[in-house]
Ligand code: C2O
């Protein structure tokens with residue numbers, strides 16, 4: 001299991017418990033950026049691609065000279081990247097070689113309920129399970145991760161997360177940067193004990209609220225070291241051309257506001273081309289990119305505007321100490337540009353409230369239920385229970401969901417139903433599956449329930465809030 005790592009000092013912030021590493025951390029920007037390997041199918045038959053993944057413990061070198069025990073898909077963190085074509089069924093066989101139950105959820109997938117990774121639908125230690133993904137959906141940056149009831153936080157923290165990209169003809173036809181100029185950036189924060197092991201507070205629920213367990217882990221676990229694709233504050237040498245970065249925030253509880261330091265002398269720092277559920281209708285320019293847990297931002301950065309040899313740091317304006325840095329780019333060579341920024345990216349029909357056949361409200365707050373003397377995180381005052389259905393949208397309809405955060409911010413994810421955000425307007429445009437609510441804020445999202453009937457969840461993607469019951473069920477009828 002997980003331990004608190006003894007020597008580690010913890011402090012609390014409103015965002016959660018910040019864990020301090022006692023291991024020797026490397027100088028920032030000395031470790032090269034790794035890119036998770038793209039996994040080829042083990043076989044292809046009748047238009048279906050078959051993959052196999054073994055979930056197992058492994059000792060890997062994250063901090064130079066130290067070993068870290070991870071729980072990885074095929075023993076690596078992040079796991080291998082799976083790539084699928086739109087509409088081409090992908091079957092992933094997961095072997096559980098860990099000594100705990102696991103659940104796999106394809107985040108952002110339009111997946112039948114029996115393959116969606118319902119939190120109690122576990123793979124026992126030693127067992128095998130095939131997840132079948134029709135992937136009848138637009139090209140997008142999806143990701144897969146553990147979703148075990150009450151234990152998602154610790155199991156993802158130990159490494160159970162990876163990318164699953166969907167590609168399609170619409171996106172292929174665009175002149176976007178490709179090959180080594182299309183780079184995924186998976187952001188996580190971690191804390192390390194002196195021997196290099198990950199530090200995560202005890203997850204034995206019976207310990208919660210007992211004397212000695214003082215820090216408020218329930219608010220979220222934050223590390224003091226930022227990893228990109230599993231490497232601490234890495235560095236990437238780039239050519240003086242445009243790159244495409246698919247940014248995923250796979251952190252348990254940390255939000256980032258990304259910026260470039262220095263910003264380019266002219267033009268925007270980032271040109272956003274895609275969101276959680278694929279391409280936007282048209283590119284959007286940003287000086288900074290706020291990214292909450294589980295969100296994806298697909299952005300272009302043009303390094304031709306910098307001088308040769310220049311160092312450009314990807315910074316986190318919300319960070320403290322070590323987490324104010326994310327990674328560094330070094331403009332290392334000239335290169336010929338073969339990409340362009342298309343004025344139009346995709347056709348997206350904007351939904352309006354008149355498309356909605358029902359309106360529902362979900363309030364996310366701490367309160368309404370207790371366990372071991374601690375107040376749980378709840379949805380509409382109820383802690384998660386597999387037997388309670390909070391909404392019954394009809395297949396093929398659109399509903400207006402009002403999501404409200406009391407007390408603190410919550411990033412809310414809805415399974416199956418992709419949505420357009422009406423408010424806040426900073427999200428206007430594109431299809432999403434996760435929306436960040438500031439404390440006291442309300443978001444209005446128009447959710448499309450397409451594909452399958454059955455029971456799915458919506459929940460907070462602060463994984464400690466999720467494990468402390470901030471999850472509800474809906475049944476598509
Ligand atoms: Cu990324 Cu229900 O989760």
Ligand code: CU
Nearest residue numbers: 410460462465
């Ligand atoms: Cu939350």
